[in-house]
Amino acid sequence: MTWETIEAPHGLAPPNPMTVRAQSIPARHCFPEHAHCWNQVVYAISGVLTVTAEGSSFxxxxxxxxxxxxxxxxxxxxxxxxEFRSLWIAEDAGDGLPAANPTVFGVSPLLKALIIEAAEIEGEEDRDGYAGRITHLILDQLRRARPLPAALPWPRGGALAALCEALYADPADPRGPEEWGLMLGMSARTLARRFVAETGMSLRSWRRRMRLFRAIELLGGGLGVTxxxxxxxxxxxxAFVYAFRLEMxxxxxxxxxxRREDGGVRVQSLPDGISVAIPQSSTS
Known part of the structure; x- marks a missing residue:
């Protein structure tokens, strides 16, 4: 299945020091490749984003x-x-912001709440300075953000991207490398070699991490454990509870x-370079 293109906004003023955009992205839609004359924080308050930058996808x-x-x-x-929330941040927004290279970082409950509030009041006249205070708090939170070693890696395109899309959409798909290789017109060995080359991890490890990724997404969306x-x-x-406990x-x-009771978040690094945010009270 092909992806549909979303037209990027035109004629918007540069951020001074920050602009927040809220937009719903339909399934299998993306913005065309582009660049800005300012920094950007890419975030979704719900759902999962696919980001391609500097020769890699995640x-x-x-x-x-x-x-x-x-x-x-x-x-x-x-x-x-x-539900996409994009933060455009001016170059001169201040010191201490993330480095001049793409970075994935954990989002605390506080930062999420601030982003939601900033999107709600975007464009309103800031008569009492409230919007400015929200902006400064967001910038402070970005300065304190903890970089993660990696998100879930994703092939840039072609057959392997189609494979990952299918597995992400249906994590219960039981097909292994042999079946997928036959469908994609390559041997299981070739598929395995190319997958490691493009993602840095084996298909088996990727599927395990993807299931964990989807579990957090589904649970966070209100779906029950069963x-x-x-x-x-x-x-x-x-079996699911055991696998989740083993990893998390x-x-x-x-x-x-x-997540519901504690605003604090710690970052747990898992094998294969994947990191996830875990509430500090989740120790049992």
Missing amino acids: VISPEQAAWLPTGLRHRVGSLLGA RTAMELGYGSTS GCSPQTYMRG
């Missing part, structure tokens, strides 16, 4: 955002749809309870 969840520096050519879209286990293709709820160090219930 997906980020609502617990992650991407910093794209001035002049970097990039493309942003969503496979399943997302339904999430079914959507991901686990044979039973207990806590049960899905504890993870979600911690």
